[in-house]
Amino acid sequence: MNLEIDIEAPWPSTTDWAQLAERALEVLMQVAPELANPRLMASVLFTSDAEVHALNREWRGKDKPTNVLSFPMLEREGLLDLSPEGPPEMLGDIALACETCAREAEEKKVSTQDHATHLMVHGLLHLAGHDHEISEAEADAMEALETKALAILGISDPYGGAT
DSSP, X not given: OEEEEEEOTTSOTTSOHHXXXXXXXXXXXXXXXXXXXTTEEEEEXXXXXXXXXXXXXXXXXXXXXXXXXXXXXXXXXXXXXXXXXXXXXXXXXEEEEHHHHHHHHHXXXXXXXXXXXXHHHHHHHHHTTOOTTTOHHHHHHXXXXXXXXXXXXXXXXXXXXXX
């Protein structure tokens, strides 16, 4: 899978956010192999709360910012059936909100980089068709994939379990 990454202010230039996103994807492909299809592409936008707020209002009807938005373009069945041969296929788009990410990281007493990595993993799993809002079983399965990927990256379990 290939990522198209766009980093806008206010994300600080002191961190290589593109490298963070690529590393998160690299590890996530180990725990969610359906994302390793070489035809897949996704776009990642590191942007402001204001931009995510506008996207959330326009596309989800929710008039507030949020930490990460995912806009899948393939159904899970289509992703699982996708041959590795053929033209590129857009999996979807992710947008991360800087100020919300930084505030949540501070509240959780973790680094902004670690929290952004968690949000990347979470957003990519949504693009792959996982949805924690469907059922408790789906939520548990999605959280298990997230914590496994984050553990490989040396990031503690954001849900409070042991790593």
